[in-house]
Amino acid sequence: MNPPDARRYAPATQRNREPILEILQQVLPPQGTVLEISSGTGEHAVFFAPRLTPRIWLPSEPEPRSRASVVAWLEHSPADNLHLPLDIDVRGTVWAVEENIPLESIPPINAIVNINMIHIAPWSACLGLMAGANRLLPSGGIMYLYGPYKRGGEHTAPSNEAFDDSLRAQNPEWGVRNLEDVVAAANDQNLTLLNTYQMPANNLSLVFQRA
Numbered sequence: 001m002n003p004p005d006a007r008r009y010a011p012a013t014q015r016n017r018e019p020i021l022e023i024l025q026q027v028l029p030p031q032g033t034v035l036e037i038s039s040g041t042g043e044h045a046v047f048f049a050p051r052l053t054p055r056i057w058l059p060s061e062p063e064p065r066s067r068a069s070v071v072a073w074l075e076h077s078p079a080d081n082l083h084l085p086l087d088i089d090v091r092g093t094v095w096a097v098e099e100n101i102p103l104e105s106i107p108p109i110n111a112i113v114n115i116n117m118i119h120i121a122p123w124s125a126c127l128g129l130m131a132g133a134n135r136l137l138p139s140g141g142i143m144y145l146y147g148p149y150k151r152g153g154e155h156t157a158p159s160n161e162a163f164d165d166s167l168r169a170q171n172p173e174w175g176v177r178n179l180e181d182v183v184a185a186a187n188d189q190n191l192t193l194l195n196t197y198q199m200p201a202n203n204l205s206l207v208f209q210r211a
């Protein structure tokens with residue numbers, strides 16, 4: 001009998017993966033390893049990896065059931081440039097990539113991609129993400145963020161405001177972040193905002209570069 005299929009599904013990934021891919025193709029370094037933080041189900045990883053060769057795609061996810069889903073998606077849709085997921089909680093002061101030696105076999109990490117995390121996690125996760133990007137990325141390395149943002153403390157759409165309310169009802173430490181606060185946290189960690197892109201459904205893509 002086959003083992004139960006651990007693949008999980010997040011419908012938003014089907015809607016946002018094409019527009020995100022279009023930006024990643026423009027902004028990622030042409031080669032090297034892309035570390036994906038908070039891979040979730042793993043649907044993005046199996047979609048992006050084969051479309052972003054020759055880059056290596058390295059997923060990570062702290063939640064065990066989601067990490068099992070990433071593994072199941074990898075088994076279902078393998079790609080030569082796609083690695084097994086690491087266990088990374090961005091709040092850790094040392095990430096698994098900084099201590100795991102098997103990674104010697106892949107090119108250095110020169111980009112970090114993080115989709116839809118910082119509003120569904122405490123603010124300390126955003127700070128941890130920035131600190132890790134500062135430790136890991138080489139000068140000129142790229143960090144890509146995707147999600148909804150407030151601007152100047154104001155929501156940019158009623159749908160984002162309703163989403164923010166629903167997040168805060170689930171966990172008072174969650175919530176749609178203010179773009180300026182995120183940029184300031186990045187600046188504190190040697191990351192400069194290069195570009196913002198308006199994305200479907202009132203989301204933004206943010207592209208930072210490590211000094």
Ligand SMILES: C[S@@+](CC[C@H](N)C(=O)[O-])C[C@H]1O[C@@H](n2cnc3c(N)ncnc32)[C@H](O)[C@@H]1O
Binds near residue numbers: 037061091121125
């Ligand atoms: C809404 S899901 C997004 C997942 C995936 N990136 C996507 O777009 O479908 C939020 C993800 O953030 C992860 N997450 C929450 N807190 C985290 C932390 N401190 N460090 C790393 N990942 C975290 C969760 O485990 C979850 O996979």
